[in-house]
Amino acid sequence: MPAKIYPFPTIEDQEVIRTAVKVFLTTQTGVARNRMLRTIRAVLDHYRISRFGFSDYIVETTRMPGLCTVKARSFVSGQTCPWCGEVLYGLRSKVRILNIQERRNYDLVTYGCRCGKVFAKYEYPE
Numbered sequence: 001m002p003a004k005i006y007p008f009p010t011i012e013d014q015e016v017i018r019t020a021v022k023v024f025l026t027t028q029t030g031v032a033r034n035r036m037l038r039t040i041r042a043v044l045d046h047y048r049i050s051r052f053g054f055s056d057y058i059v060e061t062t063r064m065p066g067l068c069t070v071k072a073r074s075f076v077s078g079q080t081c082p083w084c085g086e087v088l089y090g091l092r093s094k095v096r097i098l099n100i101q102e103r104r105n106y107d108l109v110t111y112g113c114r115c116g117k118v119f120a121k122y123e124y125p126e
């Protein structure tokens, strides 16, 4: 009998993704970033889906095997994380860029903050 394919990740597998994102955002190491991307991709590949939406972000496979992107669902404006006040920019910022969608007149940037929140912002070039 073929293995049963569920239409979307189980609660446990959703938690695996959320934890991987959270660990990266709190530790902000390159190792954790790689692990996050590969973990998410492995779960998506397991269910043979190309995207899955959480309440605050969507994870999507990329064309490159083994990788994926994280895109925020909520938008912010201003220079700081609305939840914890961390500044978005500068060398000492604990906010990381998770994804950049380039458009003609602006970039839609997904940020992930050390507090665990993921949000997007429209960035306009100088």
Ligand SMILES: [Zn+2]
Binding pocket: 081, 082, 083, 084, 085, 086, 113, 114, 115, 116, 117
């Ligand atoms: Zn924050």
